[in-house]
Amino acid sequence: MPAITVDDLTVLPRISAPGLGDQPRPVKQVSTAPQGYEGEGFPVRRAFAGLDLRDLDPFIMMDQMGEVEYAPGEPKGTPWHPHRGFETVTYMIDGVMGHTDSHGGGGSITDGDTQWMTAGSGILHIETPPEWLVTSGGLFHGVQLWVNLPRSDKRTDPRYQDIRSGEVGLVTTPDGGALVRVIAGDVDGHVGPGSTHTPMTMVHATLEPGAQLELPWQVDFNALVYVLNGAGTVGIDRQPIRMGQSAALGAGDYLTLAADQRQESRSPKMDVIVVGGEPIRDAIAWAGPFVMNTKAEVLEAYEDFQKGRFGHIPA
Template identity: 40%
Template sequence: MSERIITKVATPKVQTEGGGFLVRKVIGTVIPTCDPFLMLDHIGPVEYKPGEALGAPDHPHRGFETVTYVIDGEIRHQDSAGNSGVLKPGWIQWMTAGKGLIHSEMPTENLINNGGKVEGFQLWINLPAKEKMIEPRYQDIPSEKIPVAKTADNKVTVKVLSGESLGVSAVIETKIPIIMLDIHLQPGSSFTQHVPLSHTGFCYVWRGAGFLGSNKLPVHMGQVGVLSDKGTEFHIHAEETKDCHALLIAGKPINEPIVNYGPFVMNTQEEIDQAIEDYRAGKLGQIPGEAERVRQTEAAQALNKKNKNNL
């Protein structure tokens, strides 16, 4: 069996997105893209005081999928098709935007009133041309229904968000082959994952520290390693004195032209122009209560600014 090395280690900067929440843009800046992956944001970790919690008010999507994985905090999501719900710690939402909709992701009333810790991820996955205008679809999976695999020595735990690991398969159905694993290694432990030769991928350490690939490049919290395009076995090792939490994400490239404009990802400029026109014409719909979500966001932004100025 051939092994994959890490060809690049990068450290994304902390910046603001949406209403002003803190993110590390793992894919999308220091690593522009990793076909089929368009973006990975690491949201937080941040501790909000009462009234400070921020979200992403009403915004459109077309032509790709968004994956939201919550570590801490709660997110209330709503869309123009009438879907709504609350994502809690450990939950994952796999949204296929397809032909498009309006979506909002906001803090819950509990988080707004009481404050608390927020951390999570949002991954954007491209769709092939034949799937870009399909009907939108949601897969909301609570924490207790996410399959978990463990190594024989019980020192490595793997949440199988999509794909397969250690003989355990995910419950999420994907449009193209995708592996998405949340791996927790105890100090000094090691883990090997089979990654098909056809897949590109990356590994992001979101807590702790370790060594990636057969070349054992050192990484720490907030760093990402890009997998080589040769080999089928990927290795990760935790430091001797620290746990390592990492997201391993890999998928089969689509290899099609990409033209994107903000929340629209299509194959041609004409398709982007049509998406903008459809959005402006209201064809992607709307969500009742938009003004209140904007007011809530502006109030939280003002309080955050005030609290920072008082430090």
């Protein structure tokens, strides 16, 4: 997994161990992601499907894209499509994905890069593998997270952030057993580069076999864990969790993850995405690519899209 890493974790800053009186977050639910296809036919796992919607706020959904090894001619993306009312966060782990949008944003992400698109009032975009990758085939693996926008920011101007892997904050545990990549938000004073409308944190952690991660987490944020690969446990009661499963956690000061001592040969370490944010608690009306507060606003979004008010596809 070529997301940014460090040969010697002991050179990194350490996150603090839980202090006297700090409370661990209990596990409320563990769910297994169903599999399906998106865009032009690339495989996805819908990471948070099955979790109580009240535990997701401010997030709408998250897809694990791949992991799949494409033969020559097989790599796929998405056609041009609209969005309004939320942000898409695409974190690329293996392979290459290009992005172009109707407001001039765009670029190519690979190996730990992130593209952060605020759809806001409305945007058209396309996500495609480069032509050379279509020709050669190759590994494709990433994550796309949808982050809701509060009512006051639903019509904000669209924005695009290009976050390179080298900008991500890197920290480790007191014993150096886990690498924590802070993509956005704050973990124990270590800040990621992503700029967010909705207060939130997003990290990608890699745990060595047998390692334990006690991750400080903002008290007023929710907390969701998704296992990209490997197997281990979540919570102080060590509930089993493995690749393709997610966990919703309750209130507390920190969350606990541990990697099994024995991992499968294809995934020698345990990799997890952890996200959390400040709940918005707005009403949600969601239909396809639009996440608004009322049905009337969703119908208005469809009308604005059909009338070309989201911008135009670049030549």
